[in-house]
Amino acid sequence: MQSREQIYALVRDALAELFELEPARITLDAHLNDDLEIDSIDAVDLIDRLKKATGKKMSADDFRSVRTVNDLVLTIERLQGP
Template sequence: MADDKRLAEDAEDLRELIADILELPVAEVTDDAHFIDELEVDSLSAMHIVINLEKRYGIKVTDEEFKAVDSFADVRELVAAKRGAGS
């Protein structure tokens, strides 16, 4: 149960980070909001997201990995996988 709480807290921290970078209300960064069509992520904001993910979570995200991201849920899964792999 503690792991579930930690995962929820991590997801909200990640959601707040992305909302801050995109200068959006946190409520707009829903699990299924499409990054390009709905959140208007462009190449510059994508770069800022990657840099901040790497700094905050101590991971390395390649351009190819981030190009495969379509939604917040995808980012959350990518961060979780990277942190689990110790990358």
């Protein structure tokens, strides 16, 4: 079980590495599509990476309503569940 902080760190690492984004651009408010230019095909790679990093099962469906980095962090937190 990871804390929200840890999940955020994990998401930042994944985004910075997979898409070569400057860490300063990755904020909780950043919009994945509009600000970080991550499209649906990129999302497949991102989810794959997050699956490996968390060891949790995730599918694209779980992320359907995700728009911002914060949405992403909260979704992963929810998927970890108690």
